Amino acid sequence: MLAEWLTASLEADASSPDRPIKGREGSLKGGRYRIEGPGLLRLIPDTVGADARACVLSVGIHGNETAPIELLGDCLARLEAGLASVGAPVLVILGNLEAIRRNTRFVETNLNRLFRRELDQPGDEAVRARELMAAVDAFFADHSQLPRLHYDLHTAIRDSHYPRFVVDPFAETRTDSEQWHWMAGAGIQAALKQHQHSWTFSHYSKHYHGAQAFTLELGKALPFGHNDLEPLEPMGRLIQSLIAGQLPESGEIQQLDGFAVAVEVFRESEDFALCFADDIPNFTEFAPGTVVARDAQAGDTRIGDEPLKVVFPNARVELGARAALLVRPVRLTSA
Numbered sequence: 367m368l369a370e371w372l373t374a375s376l377e378a379d380a381s382s383p384d385r386p387i388k389g390r391e392g393s394l395k396g397g398r399y400r401i402e403g404p405g406l407l408r409l410i411p412d413t414v415g416a417d418a419r420a421c422v423l424s425v426g427i428h429g430n431e432t433a434p435i436e437l438l439g440d441c442l443a444r445l446e447a448g449l450a451s452v453g454a455p456v457l458v459i460l461g462n463l464e465a466i467r468r469n470t471r472f473v474e475t476n477l478n479r480l481f482r483r484e485l486d487q488p489g490d491e492a493v494r495a496r497e498l499m500a501a502v503d504a505f506f507a508d509h510s511q512l513p514r515l516h517y518d519l520h521t522a523i524r525d526s527h528y529p530r531f532v533v534d535p536f537a538e539t540r541t542d543s544e545q546w547h548w549m550a551g552a553g554i555q556a557a558l559k560q561h562q563h564s565w566t567f568s569h570y571s572k573h574y575h576g577a578q579a580f581t582l583e584l585g586k587a588l589p590f591g592h593n594d595l596e597p598l599e600p601m602g603r604l605i606q607s608l609i610a611g612q613l614p615e616s617g618e619i620q621q622l623d624g625f626a627v628a629v630e631v632f633r634e635s636e637d638f639a640l641c642f643a644d645d646i647p648n649f650t651e652f653a654p655g656t657v658v659a660r661d662a663q664a665g666d667t668r669i670g671d672e673p674l675k676v677v678f679p680n681a682r683v684e685l686g687a688r689a690a691l692l693v694r695p696v697r698l699t700s701a
């Protein structure tokens with residue numbers, strides 16, 4: 367049943383989405399699972415491992431980013447087959463169910479900009495954001511004695527000079543350097559530190575719950591069945607270690623290239639354009655003086671005295687939304 371949970375969540379009747387599966391429980395090696403609602407599953411250990419974290423693992427916050435869903439599906443299948451065990455409490459989240467069904471990034475609005483407690487807007491994605499925030503709040507409250515962790519797994523729209531990288535959301539709390547070691551051990555190639563609040567799902571867990579929380583970009587967004595999961599095997603092992611309540615494989619910080627956001631470009635008007643080809647890879651560098659964006663209201667965005675690299679460029683975002691990040695190299699420290 368567990369391996370089918372992802373499929374069952376997607377197949378649930380949209381008019382009564384939780385009817386077929388909510389409340390179902392089953393046993394696993396080392397513990398059990400309980401289905402909490404549509405796209406919400408808890409793994410419950412019999413005994414919590416000495417190195418366990420309270421882990422939130424989310425996928426499908428953007429509906430067309432399928433590789434993380436397949437990766438997590440493989441981890442759940444291994445659990446169900448008794449090839450792996452549960453040793454930590456885990457909340458598994460399948461984010462935007464309707465967008466996954468439609469293989470689209472979102473239906474009405476980008477779910478990954480809605481994770482703020484004051485959110486009062488209507489619409490299906492806002493309803494889902496409130497459900498997911500409540501699920502995370504309840505989960506962390508139930509495990510307040512454990513360190514908190516949230517990995518929100520994504521894939522990027524375009525190719526990248528670093529196919530696998532993490533975004534470290536801005537927050538008052540420090541990022542634990544142990545995380546850089548785990549990321550390096552899991553085949554992550556770069557880390558990008560945010561400079562201001564972004565109201566993404568990982569930011570929610572870091573800002574409101576003090577969790578170690580990241581958005582992980584694991585390759586390029588492709589439809590189900592077209593993903594090459596081989597480069598994600600080390601990430602699969604990291605996830606399996608977290609579920610088992612064990613310390614993951616550790617790599618060297620030097621294996622990760624560090625970056626920090628220098629400029630965030632927002633689309634302020636209908637008359638907005640990015641001044642480079644639509645298909646350039648993430649982390650493409652622009653020389654000082656280059657105009658990278660034109661906006662009828664905000665004016666031109668020109669690279670200043672130092673070269674900057676562009677990440678997540680997207681001219682077709684909603685008005686007021688982020689259209690690109692311009693980033694500079696920084697050193698990741700183990701302090």
Ligand SMILES: O=C(O)CCC(=O)N[C@@H](CCC(=O)O)C(=O)O
Nearest residue numbers: 478521522523524533566581678
């Ligand atoms: O490839 C892209 O342009 C977007 C990929 C994606 O969905 N990225 C996340 C990053 C979230 C963050 O900044 O932490 C997003 O845009 O929501």
Ligand SMILES: [Zn+2]
Nearest residue numbers: 428431520521
């Ligand atoms: Zn995404």
